[in-house]
Amino acid sequence: MPKSRIRKKADYTPPPSKQATAIKLNSRNWVAPVMLAMFLIGLAWIVVFYVTDGSLPVDALGNWNIVVGFGFIAAGFGVSTQWK
Secondary structure, eight states: OOOOOOOOOOOOOOOOOOOOOOOOOOOOTTHHHHHHHHHHHHHHHHHHHHHTTTOSSOGGGTTHHHHHHHHHHHHHHHHHTTOO
16 A cells, blocks of 8 residues: 655744734723713603602603603613714
8 A cells, every 4th residue: 555645744933923013092981981871861860750740850841851861861872882
């Protein structure tokens, strides 16, 4: 039976070391706290409206207080699009 050829593998050579490069990152540390604050303010606005039977947070708005609360929540979702 014929003998198979032996394949010689190339010796391992590590890749050349990369020099540290300065990468400018956009600081978006403000996004998560602002997003959570908007969510919580909107939720609190709606809860306070229901618990006080519509007399708080702004009595003159009436049922539009719900829209204001959901507006804060929607603004929170809008801010969340900036999160990386």
